Amino acid sequence: MRTVFTLCALVTLLYLVSCCEKDTHYSKDGKCCKKCGPGKRMLVDDNCEDPRCQDCQDGEYQSGYTSETRCERQPSCDPNLHFLPQNEPSKTRLSRCQCEPGYYCTQDDDCDTCTKQTVCKPGQRVVKKGSPVSDTACEACEHGTFSTNDSSDTCRKWSECKSGYVQNTPGSSNSDQTCVAGTPTYGVLIGVGVSLLIVASAVFVFIKKRKSGCYKLPKKTIEVLTHGENEDVERAYRPAIQQPQEDIDHSVPVSPTLSNLTDNGNYVAQEDGKLTITPTTESNSFS
Known part of the structure; x- marks a missing residue:
C-alpha cells in the first residue's frame, strides 16, 4: 500500500512538471506558477497561480513573460548628443535611439553614439x-x-568652346573651363614673352661678338665720329674772343677853301680829340 502511494505521488509530480510551460510558467516549491506578460512586472509573488502584475513605467520595457519584479530600462536618447527624442517608447520591446539627419550610428555598438555624415566636397x-x-x-x-x-549627386561635363572661341582658363574637378573670342589672354602673354626672349638673345650675341672683335667699325668712320666729337667739345669749352673793330670816320669831307689851306696850298686837317686848331708856320720844302 505504501509503495502504491509513493508511485502515485511521483506520477503526479511528473505530470505537473511536464505541464509547466517554460515560456509562460515557472516552477516554485514543486508548483507550476504563472509569469507576468510582456510590458508588465511581477509585483509580489505571493500567489503562484494568479500573481499580481504591474505595467512598466515610462522609459521601461519588458519584452516577454517574466517573474522578475523590475522592468528593463529603455536607452537614454539625449538630443544634445545628436539623437532624436523618443516619443512614447514601447513598453514591450527595446526602442533603439536614432541619430538626427546628418549623423549616423552603427548597429555594432547598439547606437550608443552619433557620428557626423561625411560631406562630399566640390570635385x-x-x-x-x-x-x-x-x-x-x-x-x-x-x-x-x-x-x-x-x-x-553628379559631376557635370566641361563646357565646349564654340566656333570662334578658344579656351581661356582650363577646367578642373571643381570648376568649368571658360572660353573667350579670339586669342586667349595667356596666349598673348606667352607670345610677348617669347618675343622678348628672342630680342634679349640677339642683343646678348651681338655684345658678345663685339667684345671678341667680330664687329668693328671702319677706321675712317671712327676718325670722322671722333673728330666731330672733338670739335663739339672744343666748341663748347672755347672762350669767346672779342674781335677788334675798326674806327669808322663818319665825318663829312670838307671842301678846300682859303681858310683851310696852307700858304703852300696843302689841306689843313683837324685831329680828332682836339677842340681847337692851332696854326703853325709852314716850312719851305724847297729850301
Whole structure:
C-alpha cells in the first residue's frame, strides 16, 4: 500500500512538471506558477497561480513573460548628443535611439553614439547616400567633369568652346573651363614673352661678338665720329674772343677853301680829340 502511494505521488509530480510551460510558467516549491506578460512586472509573488502584475513605467520595457519584479530600462536618447527624442517608447520591446539627419550610428555598438555624415566636397560626387546606420560614400569626379557644390549627386561635363572661341582658363574637378573670342589672354602673354626672349638673345650675341672683335667699325668712320666729337667739345669749352673793330670816320669831307689851306696850298686837317686848331708856320720844302 505504501509503495502504491509513493508511485502515485511521483506520477503526479511528473505530470505537473511536464505541464509547466517554460515560456509562460515557472516552477516554485514543486508548483507550476504563472509569469507576468510582456510590458508588465511581477509585483509580489505571493500567489503562484494568479500573481499580481504591474505595467512598466515610462522609459521601461519588458519584452516577454517574466517573474522578475523590475522592468528593463529603455536607452537614454539625449538630443544634445545628436539623437532624436523618443516619443512614447514601447513598453514591450527595446526602442533603439536614432541619430538626427546628418549623423549616423552603427548597429555594432547598439547606437550608443552619433557620428557626423561625411560631406562630399566640390570635385566629388555622392556614390552612396548615408542612412541612420551607415556613412555617405564619395567619389572624385572623372577627368573632363566637375562639381561645385557640397554633396553633389553628379559631376557635370566641361563646357565646349564654340566656333570662334578658344579656351581661356582650363577646367578642373571643381570648376568649368571658360572660353573667350579670339586669342586667349595667356596666349598673348606667352607670345610677348617669347618675343622678348628672342630680342634679349640677339642683343646678348651681338655684345658678345663685339667684345671678341667680330664687329668693328671702319677706321675712317671712327676718325670722322671722333673728330666731330672733338670739335663739339672744343666748341663748347672755347672762350669767346672779342674781335677788334675798326674806327669808322663818319665825318663829312670838307671842301678846300682859303681858310683851310696852307700858304703852300696843302689841306689843313683837324685831329680828332682836339677842340681847337692851332696854326703853325709852314716850312719851305724847297729850301
